[in-house]
Amino acid sequence: MTTDSFDDTALSLELVRVSETAALASSYLIGRGDEKAADQAAVGAMRAVLSSMNIRGRVVIGEGERDAAPMLFIGEEVGAGHESGLGPEVDIALDPLEGTTLAAKDMPGALTVIAMAPRGTLLHAPDVYMEKLAIGPGYDAGLLSLEMSPAERVETLARAKGVAPAALTVCLLERPRHQEMLNALRATGCAIRLISDGDVAGVIHCAESDTTGIDMYMGSGGAPEGVLAAAALKCMGGQFAGQLLFRNDDERRRAQHAGIEDFDRIYSLEELVTGEVIFAATGVTTGSLLKGVRRKRGYAEMETLLMRSKTGALRRMQYRMPVGA
Numbered sequence: 364m365t366t367d368s369f370d371d372t373a374l375s376l377e378l379v380r381v382s383e384t385a386a387l388a389s390s391y392l393i394g395r396g397d398e399k400a401a402d403q404a405a406v407g408a409m410r411a412v413l414s415s416m417n418i419r420g421r422v423v424i425g426e427g428e429r430d431a432a433p434m435l436f437i438g439e440e441v442g443a444g445h446e447s448g449l450g451p452e453v454d455i456a457l458d459p460l461e462g463t464t465l466a467a468k469d470m471p472g473a474l475t476v477i478a479m480a481p482r483g484t485l486l487h488a489p490d491v492y493m494e495k496l497a498i499g500p501g502y503d504a505g506l507l508s509l510e511m512s513p514a515e516r517v518e519t520l521a522r523a524k525g526v527a528p529a530a531l532t533v534c535l536l537e538r539p540r541h542q543e544m545l546n547a548l549r550a551t552g553c554a555i556r557l558i559s560d561g562d563v564a565g566v567i568h569c570a571e572s573d574t575t576g577i578d579m580y581m582g583s584g585g586a587p588e589g590v591l592a593a594a595a596l597k598c599m600g601g602q603f604a605g606q607l608l609f610r611n612d613d614e615r616r617r618a619q620h621a622g623i624e625d626f627d628r629i630y631s632l633e634e635l636v637t638g639e640v641i642f643a644a645t646g647v648t649t650g651s652l653l654k655g656v657r658r659k660r661g662y663a664e665m666e667t668l669l670m671r672s673k674t675g676a677l678r679r680m681q682y683r684m685p686v687g688a
Contacts, residue, residue: 369451369481371641371671377416378479378643383665383682385409385459385475386645390656390663393648394469401466405459405475405647410434410441417450418442420479423487424456424587435459437487437621452482456591462560465648472561472650477643478594484638486590486630489617492608493586495562498579499570500600509604509629513547513581520579521553528553534565535582544582563644564652566592570599575651583608593635595642598670599677603632639673662686
């Protein structure tokens with residue numbers, strides 16, 4: 364590839380290596396009860412591979428602000444291209460271990476997640492909550508909105524699918540803050556898929572509803588994960604809306620520092636991810652989206668989901684890597 368262009372074909376294969384290396388590193392901490400150690404293992408491995416890539420990368424979604432995160436912090440520059448002045452300028456959104464609790468407790472669904480796009484095309488979302496709403500492909504643009512009540516969203520989607528609300532399944536995080544929403548959804552007769560962690564995977568499930576059985580995702584969760592989820596949906600097709608939620612003035616100041624000016628803005632998928640994007644996720648513990656790392660005598664097996672928005676290509680990749688017994 365040329366040294367200054369965003370060659371998504373070549374970069375996507377390198378992104379797989381980043382994701383798989385982080386998954387393997389964190390897999391040694393599965394079930395050990397130490398969330399911090401599992402996350403640090405994934406962070407260190409992911410950063411090492413990113414540093415070797417011929418890119419001029421900037422972390423826009425990462426482990427937090429610089430003072431709180433020694434590596435892969437928001438604003439950190441990664442990639443060998445910074446010294447040489449060569450390689451494409453890219454934005455990087457990542458969650459080295461989505462579901463740290465899941466990994467520490469050996470529960471299903473822990474992933475390593477990373478997305479890459481041309482510089483300036485991923486929203487620099489502050490580490491605050493975001494109200495999210497997502498559905499898969501095949502519907503009229505703007506079918507649902509955050510201004511609708513949860514019941515209105517279910518009824519509208521049911522009409523678009525030509526089914527009764529009872530035929531739909533909605534996914535949301537199991538949190539006390541969602542109790543009112545949960546009650547409203549149950550009143551429509553729809554089914555609810557409650558998840559303990561991992562709302563990136565929850566959003567991705569909407570894009571393959573025939574396989575996953577999930578028709579819609581809603582509720583509040585981390586804004587950085589919202590950008591990652593939007594990147595995945597841009598590759599798979601679907602609709603996403605997100606609105607930042609602020610609990611105090613400190614969070615508003617952080618948003619201003621990140622370049623957010625309109626605190627009430629509702630972002631569409633195309634506003635969260637304005638250009639082409641590549642996305643990779645590798646299973647750490649086996650879940651409904653991906654198989655986890657399986658270590659056997661002399662090697663480890665991993666499964667990775669790789670997607671490119673430019674072509675709409677989606678690959679599920681199996682990888683066997685020699686490791687110590």
